[in-house]
Amino acid sequence: GALAGGLAVVLVAVFTAGALIASGEQFTGVAVALVVAHIPVMIIEAIVVGFIVAFLVKVKPELIGSLGGDKK
Secondary structure (H helix, E strand, C coil): CHHHHHHHHHHHHHHHHHHHHHHCHHHHHHHHHHHHHHHHHHHHHHHHHHHHHHHHHHHCHHHCHHHHCCCC
């Protein structure tokens, strides 16, 4: 869960930075700043999503599927 949350933010930042760089060299500094600024967001997102998934596995594992283990 935490990996999915963090990876989502990283991919968005990298793809956006790639689009900025493809638009022109003048945007390279902005692209780097964008990626660096998203590092704390990635960490927070990973922590929050990790806790949410862990909570859901405990209280309602059928929402998570195979991660929660079948308790039938």
